[in-house]
Amino acid sequence: MYHRENVLLNWALIGLLVISGAAFAQGIMGDAKQAMPDYAKLDLDADGFITLAEARQVPGLPEKFAEVDADGDSKLNAAEYAAFQALPKGTASTGG
DSSP states (O other): OHHHHHHHHHHHHHHHHHHHHHHHHHHHHHHHHHTOOOHHHHOTTOSSSBOHHHHTTSTTHHHHHHHHOTTOSSSBOHHHHHHHHHSOHHHHHHOO
């Protein structure tokens, strides 16, 4: 009888770990989606471009700014910002 109680307790603990792990993973994915604001929201002066100063609102963007600034004009257009958004999330958020 003691053995059966331990087995049930172990299965209950495993179930709780699986549920909490899934909830944790869902929370991480939700944060990643929230970290990427729309292009128009970043363009604070509404000039049609994102400057380095405006890019500081997005984690990882200042570090990748020169890389995604394809035409080298020191500002990002919508296509260049979309290229940043398409980077793998780990790359975009860590800057490396």
